[in-house]
Amino acid sequence: MIPGFHGLDLLVILVVALLIFGPKRLPEMGSAIGKSIKEFRKGMSELTAPKEAPPEEPQEPAPAAANLEAIDQEIASKKAHLEALDRELANRQASSEVSNTETKATHE
Numbered sequence: 799m800i801p802g803f804h805g806l807d808l809l810v811i812l813v814v815a816l817l818i819f820g821p822k823r824l825p826e827m828g829s830a831i832g833k834s835i836k837e838f839r840k841g842m843s844e845l846t847a848p849k850e851a852p853p854e855e856p857q858e859p860a861p862a863a864a865n866l867e868a869i870d871q872e873i874a875s876k877k878a879h880l881e882a883l884d885r886e887l888a889n890r891q892a893s894s895e896v897s898n899t900e901t902k903a904t905h906e
Contacts, residue, residue, distance in 0.1 A: 815827075
């Protein structure tokens with residue numbers, strides 16, 4: 799026999815429900831069950847449906863080789879400037895140390 803409810807099974811369930819809940823509450827319960835099933839299906843379809851991808855922002859075209867070379871030159875220039883500042887700072891620290899030692903020597 800095929801599993802599941804057949805015509806006679808459904809008729810027996812309907813008669814038992816009619817006897818338990820009465821003819822006034824049975825339509826209300828049927829409506830509530832129908833709404834519940836509808837909401838369940840809606841929720842399941844939202845979960846299983848592929849999510850919409852957020853709208854993609856227009857991407858800028860990849861920089862051309864000339865732009866990359868210009869960027870590399872700018873980076874090299876900034877590195878050279880930074881190294882010059884580091885050397886200047888080291889010279890100032892060295893000269894301040896020398897002047898501090900000379901000041902200490904004259905006060906003693």
